[in-house]
Amino acid sequence: MTSGLDITGLCKSFGGIIVANNIDFTLRPGDRKALIGPNGAGKTTFANLITGFLAPSAGTLHLDGRNIINLKEAKRVKAGIAKTFQITTLFKRMSVRENIRLAILEREGKSFRWFAKDNGYSDIEEEIEQLLEQFSLQSSAADEVHELAYGRQRLVEMALTLALKPRILILDEPSAGVPASDSHIITDAIERLPEDLSVLIIEHDMNLVFKVARKIVVLVNGAILTEGTPGEIAGNQQVRDLYLGARHEH
Amino acid sequence: MDTAIRQNRPRHGLLTFRRLYLDLALIGAGIAAFFLFPDSLGFLTRVLIMIIMVLSLDLVLGYAGIATLGHAALFGSGAYAAGLFAVNFSADPLLGLAVGAVAGAVIAFVSGLILLRAQSLTLLMLSIAVAQILQEIASKERAITGGSDGLLGISMEPIFGIYAFDFVGQTGYWYALTVLTAVFVLLKIIVASPFGLAARGIHESAERMRAIGTPVYWRLVAIYTLAGGVAGIGGALSAQVTELVSLDALGFSLSAEALIMLILGGLGRLYGAIFGTVIFMTIHHLAASVDPFNWLFVIGALVLIVVYFLPEGFIGLPARARKLMRWSP
Ligand SMILES: Nc1ncnc2c1ncn2[C@@H]1O[C@H](COP(=O)(O)OP(=O)(O)OP(=O)(O)O)[C@@H](O)[C@H]1O
Ligand SMILES: [Mg+2]
Numbered sequence: 001m002t003s004g005l006d007i008t009g010l011c012k013s014f015g016g017i018i019v020a021n022n023i024d025f026t027l028r029p030g031d032r033k034a035l036i037g038p039n040g041a042g043k044t045t046f047a048n049l050i051t052g053f054l055a056p057s058a059g060t061l062h063l064d065g066r067n068i069i070n071l072k073e074a075k076r077v078k079a080g081i082a083k084t085f086q087i088t089t090l091f092k093r094m095s096v097r098e099n100i101r102l103a104i105l106e107r108e109g110k111s112f113r114w115f116a117k118d119n120g121y122s123d124i125e126e127e128i129e130q131l132l133e134q135f136s137l138q139s140s141a142a143d144e145v146h147e148l149a150y151g152r153q154r155l156v157e158m159a160l161t162l163a164l165k166p167r168i169l170i171l172d173e174p175s176a177g178v179p180a181s182d183s184h185i186i187t188d189a190i191e192r193l194p195e196d197l198s199v200l201i202i203e204h205d206m207n208l209v210f211k212v213a214r215k216i217v218v219l220v221n222g223a224i225l226t227e228g229t230p231g232e233i234a235g236n237q238q239v240r241d242l243y244l245g246a247r248h249e250h
Numbered sequence: 251m252d253t254a255i256r257q258n259r260p261r262h263g264l265l266t267f268r269r270l271y272l273d274l275a276l277i278g279a280g281i282a283a284f285f286l287f288p289d290s291l292g293f294l295t296r297v298l299i300m301i302i303m304v305l306s307l308d309l310v311l312g313y314a315g316i317a318t319l320g321h322a323a324l325f326g327s328g329a330y331a332a333g334l335f336a337v338n339f340s341a342d343p344l345l346g347l348a349v350g351a352v353a354g355a356v357i358a359f360v361s362g363l364i365l366l367r368a369q370s371l372t373l374l375m376l377s378i379a380v381a382q383i384l385q386e387i388a389s390k391e392r393a394i395t396g397g398s399d400g401l402l403g404i405s406m407e408p409i410f411g412i413y414a415f416d417f418v419g420q421t422g423y424w425y426a427l428t429v430l431t432a433v434f435v436l437l438k439i440i441v442a443s444p445f446g447l448a449a450r451g452i453h454e455s456a457e458r459m460r461a462i463g464t465p466v467y468w469r470l471v472a473i474y475t476l477a478g479g480v481a482g483i484g485g486a487l488s489a490q491v492t493e494l495v496s497l498d499a500l501g502f503s504l505s506a507e508a509l510i511m512l513i514l515g516g517l518g519r520l521y522g523a524i525f526g527t528v529i530f531m532t533i534h535h536l537a538a539s540v541d542p543f544n545w546l547f548v549i550g551a552l553v554l555i556v557v558y559f560l561p562e563g564f565i566g567l568p569a570r571a572r573k574l575m576r577w578s579p
Pocket of ligand 2: 043044045086172
């Protein structure tokens with residue numbers, strides 16, 4: 001049995017537009033893969049096919065050798081797949097602390113308890129404080145998320161997802177919207193992730209990509225153009241033309 | 251790290267402390283009302299029962315964000331179940347309450363399985379339809395429910411075999427106040443639990459809830475079922491205290507009025523349900539005796555004021571006032 005994520009022949013189209021075109025992809029424990037590609041290439045769609053937010057029109061999806069194509073999104077999270085959203089998706093009128101608490105309660109299978117206090121588990125409260133500290137969010141812990149600057153909301157998004165302790169972690173543009181002064185927090189968090197975690201990072205910031213990725217996958221028009229080490233990708237003329245060149249116009 | 255927890259605590263502690271005073275004051279007001287308005291016990295009891303109904307709606311709409319205009323389906327099911335149970339099986343009040351709760355919960359569960367697959371406007375329409383269908387059934391099955399004459403012949407035994415229901419409604423009032431207090435305490439515990447937090451989470455973002463692994467649909471069904479049980483208790487109380495169940499218990503205006511009461515008071519805080527119901531029903535009571543045809547104008551104006559100036563309902567009034575004071579020179 002192979003551990004990690006195995007994807008073959010994944011396809012998806014919206015109306016007549018093909019956004020995932022026969023994608024083969026693997027993610028092993030310890031992998032640090034980056035997925036890059038121009039706007040609209042289908043990166044977020046690909047991530048959504050993995051999490052189960054979208055259903056593919058064809059293809060197979062296995063986690064640790066087990067077919068998960070029929071698992072609902074929530075079940076896939078329980079199986080160990082978690083993703084941060086490109087557009088921050090949080091519980092806006094809850095405090096930062098409550099956001100993280102909810103994720104941990106769910107992970108621990110305690111979110112269906114009726115007669116306990118939600119903040120009554122001291123081990124969970126301790127874990128929340130650790131995450132707050134890791135993301136420099138202590139000073140905002142009691143603030144409701146909508147009160148925070150967008151950059152700080154991005155940090156909550158990341159903290160919340162890590163609180164799920166996934167085995168497969170997908171980060172959809174984690175640094176987009178984070179001010180330069182805080183971007184090291186994201187980089188640090190990624191670099192400090194458990195070694196055996198599988199990470200797929202979708203990112204436009206090439207500095208971040210080259211810092212954390214050991215493999216880079218280039219997606220264009222829903223299909224994988226090429227895959228290689230950062231060095232190979234940086235030297236690939238096709239990628240430069242198609243992607244890196246296009247980026248300069250933005 | 252520990253300091254961060256501690257820093258947060260006093261704020262929290264103070265809040266719970268103040269809430270406790272508020273709770274005691276509310277119960278005190280409930281007791282005082284009995285002595286202050288001995289001639290209006292029938293009306294006051296109806297207020298207490300309605301608060302249970304609106305509390306249940308708050309759980310569904312205020313906490314979980316389920317938009318419904320058919321909450322009478324759950325209240326009415328509890329009322330008819332408790333009424334029929336009293337007429338045909340046993341007139342023990344507490345047993346009847348349990349029957350009402352189960353009936354409300356069962357109807358909520360079954361209808362919830364369909365309703366909660368839908369969203370927003372579709373959900374709203376379906377919730378109305380469910381209540382209408384039940385009302386239609388109650389109306390058609392005259393032999394069982396009494397149809398439009400209402401279910402008559404309910405005669406409750408004394409509570410615990412001791413406290414007999416009297417003409418003036420004294421027993422009924424204490425009974426309703428006790429049940430309401432129990433329901434309120436139960437709901438206060440539940441909304442502060444992980445389950446309550448998750449309900450708010452679904453309200454805030456169902457998408458994010460799924461992404462942290464919550465089976466959102468089944469969670470909504472659970473919340474709706476719980477609310478059904480609570481509304482069913484309200485319905486059962488109403489059947490027992492008035493010894494009558496009419497088709498209105500399943501009617502659209504009951505659902506709509508409950509919604510207005512909740513909006514008046516403020517959503518998602520439980521207290522809003524209490525204040526909103528008291529305000530609405532008191533105005534109804536007073537204004538209708540002055541001008542039985544135009545009292546709805548008063549309610550209409552009040553709703554407009556709340557929507558425009560107090561979007562959080564009357565429960566948001568103190569915070570709003572504090573804000574205004576700070577701004578004034
Ligand atoms: N729900 C949808 N319905 C229809 N079209 C969609 C939907 N979601 C995405 N698309 C389209 O699919 C294509 C791929 O979108 P996707 O968001 O996956 O791109 P992306 O690579 O993540 O882009 P970006 O870098 O801008 O985030 C785009 O053309 C987009 O307009
Ligand atoms: Mg994207």
